[in-house]
Amino acid sequence: MTEYQPGDIQPGSDATPLSRREARKAEAEALKNSASPTEQSAETPDEPAQTGLLAFETITAADDSVPAAGEAASDRPSKKKSRAAKAAEQPPVRRTLATKVVGVFGELLITAGVFVLLFLGWQLWWNSIVLTNEQASDASSLADDWKLPAVTGTTPTPTPTTTGAAAAPVNYGEPAVMGAPSAGNNFAILYVPRFGADFKRTIAEGVDPQTVLNKGGAGHYEDTQMPGEVGNFAVAAHRDGWGSAFIKINELQIGDPIYVETQDGWYTYRYRDTEYVTPYGVGVIDPVPQVEGATPVDRLITLTSCNPLYIASERIIAYGAFESWQPRSAGPPAEIASVVGSGN
Amino acid sequence: MYAALWRVLPGPVWLRIILLLILVAAVVYALAAWVFPWIDVLITPTQEVTVDR
Numbered sequence: 001m002t003e004y005q006p007g008d009i010q011p012g013s014d015a016t017p018l019s020r021r022e023a024r025k026a027e028a029e030a031l032k033n034s035a036s037p038t039e040q041s042a043e044t045p046d047e048p049a050q051t052g053l054l055a056f057e058t059i060t061a062a063d064d065s066v067p068a069a070g071e072a073a074s075d076r077p078s079k080k081k082s083r084a085a086k087a088a089e090q091p092p093v094r095r096t097l098a099t100k101v102v103g104v105f106g107e108l109l110i111t112a113g114v115f116v117l118l119f120l121g122w123q124l125w126w127n128s129i130v131l132t133n134e135q136a137s138d139a140s141s142l143a144d145d146w147k148l149p150a151v152t153g154t155t156p157t158p159t160p161t162t163t164g165a166a167a168a169p170v171n172y173g174e175p176a177v178m179g180a181p182s183a184g185n186n187f188a189i190l191y192v193p194r195f196g197a198d199f200k201r202t203i204a205e206g207v208d209p210q211t212v213l214n215k216g217g218a219g220h221y222e223d224t225q226m227p228g229e230v231g232n233f234a235v236a237a238h239r240d241g242w243g244s245a246f247i248k249i250n251e252l253q254i255g256d257p258i259y260v261e262t263q264d265g266w267y268t269y270r271y272r273d274t275e276y277v278t279p280y281g282v283g284v285i286d287p288v289p290q291v292e293g294a295t296p297v298d299r300l301i302t303l304t305s306c307n308p309l310y311i312a313s314e315r316i317i318a319y320g321a322f323e324s325w326q327p328r329s330a331g332p333p334a335e336i337a338s339v340v341g342s343g344n
Numbered sequence: 345m346y347a348a349l350w351r352v353l354p355g356p357v358w359l360r361i362i363l364l365l366i367l368v369a370a371v372v373y374a375l376a377a378w379v380f381p382w383i384d385v386l387i388t389p390t391q392e393v394t395v396d397r
Contacts, residue, residue, distance in 0.1 A: 107345045118372065122380045123388070207394045209385070221394070236394040241384065246393075282395045305393045312392045 123241050131216030131243035138217070139189045139200040143341040146263045148328055175228030175299075175325035176264035181205045188227055190218055190235070191259040191336045194271075195248045198339050203260070207236045216243025221285050224302075227260045227267045228325055231287035231296040239305040239316070246305040249318050250274070258301055258320045259336055265327040266336075269301040269320035276307060277315050284317045298322065 095103075181187035188203040202217035212219040218237040225231035237245035256271040277284055284304065287296035299322030306312035326333065332340040353360040 104345045115375075118375060119380055119383065122376050123384055126376060127380070127384075213393065214381070214385075219394075238393055241388065277395065279392060279396060284395055304395055315393070315395050317395075 127242065128216075128244050135201050135216045135243060135245070136198070138186065138202050140342040142186055142189055142202060143261060146261075146328065147341065170326070170330065171324075172265075172326050172330065175267060175322075176262075176327065177226050177229045178262055178264055180222075180226065183222070184208070184211045186217070187262065188220070189261040189340075191261065191339060192252075192256070193335055194252055194256045195246075200336075200339055201237065201243075201245045203235055213238055214242050216245060218245060218303075224285050225287065225296075225299075227262055227301075228264075228299060228322065230299055232285060232289060232300045232302055233260070234285035234302040234304065236304045239307070240309045246303060247309075249303060249305050249316055250307075252318055257323075257333075257335060258303075259333055260301070261332070261340065263328070265325055265330065266332055267325045268323045268333060269299075270323050272319045272321050275317040275319070277317055279313075279315055281315060281317075284315075289317075289319065 178187065183206045184204055186202040186204045190201045190203050192199050202215075203220055204212045204215070204217060205220050206212050206222055207219040213236065216238070218235040221234040221236065224234040227233050237243075239246045239249060252271040252274070254271060254273070258269040258271060260267040260269070275284065275289075283290040283292060285302055286292055286294075288294040288298075289300065289302065301320040301322070303318040303320075305316050307314045307316035331337065350360065350364075353363050355363070
């Protein structure tokens with residue numbers, strides 16, 4: 001917009017201060033001529049399509065004209081004055097309805113992006129941390145509730161000193177089997193060292209997502225057997241999100257212990273094998289898995305979760321076989337002794 | 345939108361910043377406590393961990 005006359009300033013020529021000042025004067029003059037139509041058009045932005053361009057031109061016009069006028073009067077002290085003058089004289093950037101709408105739309109888009117990022121952070125990270133912590137404290141307090149009352153006074157207690165129990169497993173006979181709990185009730189605790197040394201989750205009755213599984217623990221298929229019972233003790237839990245209890249279900253190795261604690265004691269299962277089925281593969285929770293109507297002989301545990309991770313078009317099924325049980329008076333299995341209860 | 349919010353907030357700049365941070369914290373908490381669980385149940389397949397007929 002500033003119209004330089006050819007030959008006003010030669011690039012590369014060593015112009016003296018005098019000639020430079022003259023050049024500025026000419027520039028200011030040229031600006032006066034060209035600036036007035038520009039400002040006029042900027043003050044009457046009738047065409048909304050050009051608003052952005054006009055606003056830009058208005059700013060540049062102010063930028064150029066003010067120091068040029070100041071420097072024409074005096075060269076040096078004009079700097080500060082011109083800045084203040086610029087602030088005062090610069091016309092505010094005009095916002096038409098169109099620019100406002102575009103601006104709000106842009107802010108909405110940014111907000112939506114932040115919203116999606118927050119959601120992912122919540123789903124993949126925050127929620128699982130919160131639920132895992134809740135599960136740990138829930139399982140601890142449940143185990144504390146079941147603790148036998150401290151032996152008082154005269155009765156001597158032989159149980160804590162039975163060090164031989166670890167070396168040679170004691171046979172406690174037929175495992176105690178509890179009755180069916182009411183739906184949504186936490187009735188057991190699951191310990192799987194392969195999932196993490198301090199892994200413990202509550203097991204509640206039922207596999208309803210809202211009331212059981214989304215609390216981060218495992219849910220017991222209501223029509224399946226109870227821990228220690230002949231047949232199939234089947235539980236489900238989330239694998240990706242909502243606490244991700246079974247995220248490592250594919251890392252189980254044959255013989256890995258799976259401990260279940262109830263008010264009666266501890267049941268030890270050993271991981272046996274894994275199976276992948278469709279979402280409708282209900283045979284896996286039969287008393288004899290995949291053999292409908294057969295009479296069970298073994299005591300099994302079945303863990304079900306989704307597969308593949310984050311897609312869930314299949315189900316991953318891990319089976320374990322019952323090995324032993326020990327009543328509450330015998331204390332917890334050595335491997336999880338430090339994890340049971342609140343650990344003090 | 346956000347410029348209007350900034351204008352509506354009272355007090356000097358430092359107070360506005362504190363108020364903004366409190367607002368943001370409240371919004372994020374509300375999202376995590378109610379909105380995100382609701383959306384997750386609606387849109388993600390992670391709900392499906394059980395075998396079913």
